[in-house]
Amino acid sequence: xxxxxxxxxxxxxxxxxxxxxxxxxxxxxxxxxxxxxxxxxxxxxxxxxxxxxxxxxxxxxxxxxxxxxxxxxxxxxxxxxxxxxxxxxxxxxxxxxxxxxxxxxxxxxxxxxxxxxxxxxxxxxxxxxxxxxxxxxxxxxxxxxxxxxxxxxxxxxxxxxxxxxxxxxxxxxxxxxxxxxxxxxxxxxxxxxxxxxxxxxxxxxxxxxxxxxxxxxxxxxxxxxxxxxxxxxxxxxxxxxxxxxxxxxxxxxxxxxxxxxxxxxxxxxxxxxxxxxxxxxxxxxxxxxxxxxxxxxxxxxxxxxxxxxxxxxxxxxxxxxxxxxxxxxxxxxxxxxxxxxxxxxxxxxxxxxxxxxxxxxxxxxxxxxxxxxxxxxxxxxxxxxxxxxxxxxxxxxxxxxxxxxxxxxxxxxxxxxxxxxxxxxxxxxxxxxxxxxxxxxxxxxxxxxxxxxxxxxxxxxxxxxxxxxxxxxxxxxxxxxxxxxxxxxxxxxxxxxxxxxxxxxxxxxxxxxxxxxxxxxxxxxxxxxxxx
Amino acid sequence: xxxxxxxxxxxxxxxxxxxxxxxxxxxxxxxxxxxxxxxxxxxxxxxxxxxxxxxxxxxxxxxxxxxxxxxxxxxxxxxxxxxxxxxxxxxxxxxxxxxxxxxxxxxxxxxxxxxxxxxxxxxxxxxxxxxxxxxxxxxxxxxxxxxxxxxxxxxxxxxxxxxxxxxxxxxxxxxxxxxxxxxxxxxxxxxxxxxxxxxxxxxxxxxxxxxxxxxxxxxxxxxxxxxxxxxxxxxxxxxxxxxxxxxxxxxxxxxxxxxxxxxxxxxxxxxxxxxxxxxxxxxxxxxxxxxxxxxxxxxxxxxxxxxxxxxxxxxxxx
Numbered sequence: 001x002x003x004x005x006x007x008x009x010x011x012x013x014x015x016x017x018x019x020x021x022x023x024x025x026x027x028x029x030x031x032x033x034x035x036x037x038x039x040x041x042x043x044x045x046x047x048x049x050x051x052x053x054x055x056x057x058x059x060x061x062x063x064x065x066x067x068x069x070x071x072x073x074x075x076x077x078x079x080x081x082x083x084x085x086x087x088x089x090x091x092x093x094x095x096x097x098x099x100x101x102x103x104x105x106x107x108x109x110x111x112x113x114x115x116x117x118x119x120x121x122x123x124x125x126x127x128x129x130x131x132x133x134x135x136x137x138x139x140x141x142x143x144x145x146x147x148x149x150x151x152x153x154x155x156x157x158x159x160x161x162x163x164x165x166x167x168x169x170x171x172x173x174x175x176x177x178x179x180x181x182x183x184x185x186x187x188x189x190x191x192x193x194x195x196x197x198x199x200x201x202x203x204x205x206x207x208x209x210x211x212x213x214x215x216x217x218x219x220x221x222x223x224x225x226x227x228x229x230x231x232x233x234x235x236x237x238x239x240x241x242x243x244x245x246x247x248x249x250x251x252x253x254x255x256x257x258x259x260x261x262x263x264x265x266x267x268x269x270x271x272x273x274x275x276x277x278x279x280x281x282x283x284x285x286x287x288x289x290x291x292x293x294x295x296x297x298x299x300x301x302x303x304x305x306x307x308x309x310x311x312x313x314x315x316x317x318x319x320x321x322x323x324x325x326x327x328x329x330x331x332x333x334x335x336x337x338x339x340x341x342x343x344x345x346x347x348x349x350x351x352x353x354x355x356x357x358x359x360x361x362x363x364x365x366x367x368x369x370x371x372x373x374x375x376x377x378x379x380x381x382x383x384x385x386x387x388x389x390x391x392x393x394x395x396x397x398x399x400x401x402x403x404x405x406x407x408x409x410x411x412x413x414x415x416x417x418x419x420x421x422x423x424x425x426x427x428x429x430x431x432x433x434x435x436x437x438x439x440x441x442x443x444x445x446x447x448x449x450x451x452x453x454x455x456x457x458x459x460x461x462x463x464x465x466x467x468x469x470x471x472x473x474x475x476x477x478x479x480x481x482x483x484x485x486x487x488x489x490x491x492x493x494x495x496x497x498x499x500x501x502x503x504x505x506x507x508x509x510x511x512x513x514x515x516x517x518x519x520x521x522x523x524x525x526x527x528x529x530x531x532x
Numbered sequence: 533x534x535x536x537x538x539x540x541x542x543x544x545x546x547x548x549x550x551x552x553x554x555x556x557x558x559x560x561x562x563x564x565x566x567x568x569x570x571x572x573x574x575x576x577x578x579x580x581x582x583x584x585x586x587x588x589x590x591x592x593x594x595x596x597x598x599x600x601x602x603x604x605x606x607x608x609x610x611x612x613x614x615x616x617x618x619x620x621x622x623x624x625x626x627x628x629x630x631x632x633x634x635x636x637x638x639x640x641x642x643x644x645x646x647x648x649x650x651x652x653x654x655x656x657x658x659x660x661x662x663x664x665x666x667x668x669x670x671x672x673x674x675x676x677x678x679x680x681x682x683x684x685x686x687x688x689x690x691x692x693x694x695x696x697x698x699x700x701x702x703x704x705x706x707x708x709x710x711x712x713x714x715x716x717x718x719x720x721x722x723x724x725x726x727x728x729x730x731x732x733x734x735x736x737x738x739x740x741x742x743x744x745x746x747x748x749x750x751x752x753x754x755x756x757x758x759x760x761x762x763x764x765x766x767x768x769x770x771x772x773x774x775x776x777x778x779x780x781x782x783x784x785x786x787x788x789x790x791x792x793x794x795x796x797x798x799x800x801x802x803x804x805x806x807x808x809x810x811x812x813x814x815x816x817x818x819x820x821x822x823x824x825x826x827x828x829x830x831x832x833x834x835x836x837x838x839x840x841x842x843x844x845x846x847x848x849x850x
Contacts, residue, residue: 061700066807067625068617149585204619219618220807221702221799247700247797251684255699256797259691262700412810416571448579 052510056530058239060519061253061262065246067220071206073193074146074153079266079518080246082190084223086522087242088129089193089208092120092139093184095433095521097514099344101184104233105134105194105209106172115179115468120172120187127230128196129213136167141198143174146191151203155191157441157448179468181475185434190522211237211526220246238510238529257282257503263530264508266518268501270328270384281506286330286499287513290342290431290438293326293383293498295376295393297491298423300453303374307489308367313374314353314493315360316397316404322495325392326385330501334494337483338442342515343435345472347480350487357400364402373405377418381411382426389495390426420451427451433516435479439463443486452491459485507531536847540837547833554825555607555818559600562814562821568592571812603818613815615808622819625804630823632703633800636716637785640723645778648728652735652774653767657758659740668736671729682722683795690718701796719796723789727781734777738770745769772839779835786831787824 064079073085093109094102101109108121126134143165146153153159164175176183193199193208206214211233212225225242245262247253250269256262258279268276273284297304297313304310319333332340335350378390390406397404409418409425418425432438441447444463445455459482466478486492500518504511510528514520520527570586587593606613612622651671655664674682691699701719703712742748743766751761790802801820808816840846 066811067804068615068807068811068813070618149581150589152582152586216704218704218799219620220803222704245700245702245797249795249797251687252699252795252797255687255691259695259699261698413571 052235052238052529053531054238054240054529056239057241057243058264058508058525058528058530059243059245059262060525061245061247061256061265062519063246063248063250063253063265063267065220065244065248069219070204071214071217072199072203073191073195074151074155074203076191077154080223080244082517083244083266083519083522083525085190085193086210087212087223087225087244087525088206088210088214089195090126090134090210091190091192091194092187094523095185095188095516097512097516097521099342101188105139106184106187109184111181111183113470115181115183115470116176118174118176118183120174122170122172123232124170126209126232127228128209129207129228130196132196134194134196134209136170136172138196138198139172139194140165140167141200142192142194143198145195145198145200145203153191155189158186158189158192158437178464180436181467181470182434182436186437188433212242215241222246236523236527239525242525244525254503257505260505263505264519264524264528265503266500268503270326270330270501273328273330273501276503283504283506283511285502285504285511285513287502287515288332288340288342288497289500289515289517290340291429291498291500292334292338292340292431292494293386293389293428293496294338294426295390295493295495296425296427296452297493298453299489299491300455301423303367303369304423304491306367306369308363309369309374310491311488312360312363312367312400312402313397313404315356315363316400316402317393317493317495318355318396319353319495320355321396322389322392326389327496327498330499332497334496335487336490336492336494337486338429338431338438338492338494339435339479339483340497342431343438345435345476345479347476347483349480350483353487355396357396360397360400360402364400371403373403375405375407375424377407377409377422377425379409379411379414379418379426381414382419383428383498386426393495420449430517436463436467439482443490443492454486454490454492456485456489536840539840539846543833543836547829550829551822551826554829555604555822556600558818558821558825559596559603562817563596565812568812603815607819607822612819615813615816617808617811617813617816622816625816626801626819626823628705629799629801629804632798633786633789633802635703635712636719636723636789636798636800637782639713639716639720640727640785641782643720644724644727644781645731647724648731648778649735649774651728652732653739653759653762655732655736656739656743656766657762659736664736667732671732674725675729677725679722679726679789679791680795682725683718683792686718686721687795690721699796701798703799716798719789719792719798722792723785727785731774731777731781735770735774738773739766742766742769768842771842775838775842776832776835779831783828783831786827 060083062080062083066078069078069081071084073089076082076085090104092106093104096102103109105123105126106120107123109118111118120139122134122136122139128134143159143162145151146155147159149156161177161180162174163177166173174183195208199205206217211228211231213228214223215226216222216224223244227237227240231237247256253265254268254272254276257265268284276282276284297310299305299310314336323329323331323333333352335353339346341348376390376393378386380387387408394404394406419427429442432441440463442449442451443454443459444450445460462478462482466475469475469478502519507530508528509531511524512520512527570583570592610623612626614621615625651667655667658664687699690697697717698715699718701715703715707715739762748761748765751765790806792798793800793802805817805820
């Protein structure tokens with residue numbers, strides 16, 4: 001017992017010094033007989049115990065901002081608006097790095113046993129930047145605004161399923177058209193920032209209840225913030241000021257980090273990661289997430305309406321090589337369904353699909369394809385390295401006797417003229433917090449973004465049934481069966497899951513790997529502090 | 533009326549006419565792009581309903597001719613409209629960025645123009661000898677280097693090896709003049725390297741051309757020193773070609789530096805234009821395009837007028 005104590009103390013010390021990730025910590029302490037829940041809590045305490053320092057200005061240099069950006073959270077789509085909104089905004093709830101729900105404006109969440117009615121108790125006394133406090137009415141007005149098609153909200157698909165919204169005192173009640181056990185995860189969507197009056201009058205005002213208030217908003221150039229003095233949660237929001245600089249050029253962004261002009265950068269080019277590892281004062285954080293790169297086939301168009309041909313192509317791609325060459329080793333091979341270990345209820349029973357020229361040739365022969373070229377469309381902007389990846393795919397497929405041909409398309413108009421239009425092309429997905437949302441967005445028969453035109457009655461039935469299933473084991477089994485169907489019959493070729501690769505200065509404390517999104521799911525500037 | 537005045541007025545009128553023609557061309561060019569604003573904004577998220585909603589909201593359903601005249605009328609009354617993508621007032625956004633563009637161009641010009649002319653004069657004075665070869669060699673090397681290579685080179689040299697400047701050159705209102713100068717140092721260096729050679733070579737060639745004339749021989753025979761001859765007799769007669777090249781380079785410094793802006797994250801018009809082109813934000817693209825065209829036309833007009841004024845035959849017609 002004594003010995004165990006010593007080991008536990010040592011591991012807590014390691015965690016305090018930031019030398020151990022949550023996963024390692026939990027794994028090693030549970031080996032000592034500590035329960036996983038307790039281990040996770042211990043780690044949180046240890047990480048906090050790194051003694052957050054207050055004050056200073058944290059500067060971020062980021063790719064993914066344009067002068068066309070707006071502060072309206074409904075239309076946020078790229079990285080900078082995401083990070084910016086996470087700085088001034090606050091949602092009902094957020095998702096913790098370990099996949100549990102982090103209560104923010106909601107203080108308590110409960111559901112009816114059939115998961116069709118949800119109650120959110122609103123935290124009292126949460127102040128907006130301009131004064132006034134968050135009310136249940138604001139929450140309902142915010143959700144209502146996102147249901148209006150004119151708001152062009154990226155969360156429209158999420159709020160559409162809510163048939164009734166009611167505010168009573170400090171309680172918000174949402175009734176759904178169908179059961180959904182994942183509703184809290186959906187409410188953690190980054191578009192759903194609670195705004196005064198729902199943001200109806202001026203959606204792009206940038207006024208919310210988040211830890212910082214907007215000072216300068218120059219889209220495509222910089223965004224600056226100052227600490228919201230009356231922020232309700234004293235455990236985060238350490239710096240006095242935050243500055244987000246838009247530096248879209250890779251080299252300039254890296255140089256800015258090296259020279260100390262900024263403290264954190266996103267999107268480190270995998271090609272230079274090895275070089276940066278040797279630079280003093282800079283740490284590379286490669287975090288496994290849910291984002292993935294894909295080649296998508298329309299299963300309703302020839303020749304991809306033939307499952308044998310689809311299987312031939314799935315066996316004709318060399319996933320390991322792609323992770324090495326396209327991601328510089330910073331990622332994991334995919335298995336032709338869009339879910340990985342970063343999702344709750346992930347089933348790891350599936351064998352990794354490998355490159356197998358013999359099997360590919362066999363399926364190809366079975367498909368009876370006439371031998372005409374199979375055209376794969378790609379563009380530099382489809383995902384980083386998409387052109388190289390397509391060429392690698394063509395080379396390995398040709399070696400198996402499949403006449404795969406790459407057609408290079410311009411970036412300009414790729415998402416309107418090629419993606420979702422042409423039967424076979426390269427694309428990417430950023431992932432979603434839960435399996436239901438990912439499948440609902442792109443694989444349900446009726447989904448707007450069903451970019452493989454996949455229609456499978458059994459799959460749809462399982463997806464809808466799983467929403468109302470509160471028994472986790474049963475639910476996991478359903479998701480597992482869906483993964484199996486998609487993997488063996490779908491139009492999706494998923495060669496790799498890409499890591500989020502960020503560069504962080506040594507002067508930053510409090511970094512935690514977060515699979516939910518880049519730069520600690522958009523909250524790095526809020527949760528980290530300056531040691532210098 | 534003085535004939536010079538008539539000439540100048542003619543040039544100005546011609547310039548305005550040209551600008552009107554350019555506005556039509558810009559509008560047509562933007563119309564001809566594939567896809568429309570709604571599609572470009574929605575990108576991967578475009579569903580037929582969302583597209584229809586957005587088109588209606590943005591007035592993209594109206595015929596092109598109507599939209600052209602609405603736009604032209606707006607410009608004449610100083611109203612450039614609002615950006616389709618984020619609803620920001622275009623005149624306001626452009627105002628600050630145009631200021632930054634002119635600041636960067638101005639800083640580069642203040643160094644590059646005198647330097648190029650002096651180097652050109654020296655090269656002409658020692659034509660064919662080592663100072664000429666050295667100057668030509670160096671400036672031709674720097675102009676041959678693509679801008680982004682030069683930019684990465686100075687970033688490496690002056691922020692990593694000798695850390696005296698910062699790689700990201702953004703300037704903001706409220707920064708002191710010296711802080712702004714410090715911020716733009718690297719892009720200014722790159723731009724000077726890029727524009728130097730063209731102006732230097734033109735000065736040299738124009739001077740050498742004049743040096744063939746009989747009156748230069750006379751000056752030599754009078755016993756004047758070579759530098760005096762160049763400065764007093766050759767240079768005034770070489771002004772017209774030099775000015776036109778200088779103006780072309782100034783125009784380039786204003787409208788053509790988008791690569792340098794991107795590399796240094798400099799918040800000026802070029803980057804603003806590119807962002808809005810990729811999003812098919814027609815009002816912004818047209819407004820910036822028109823401003824760029826106006827700069828070109830104005831500077832070329834200025835070169836013409838200076839050329840006229842520097843020519844005694846035009847100044848004192850018989």
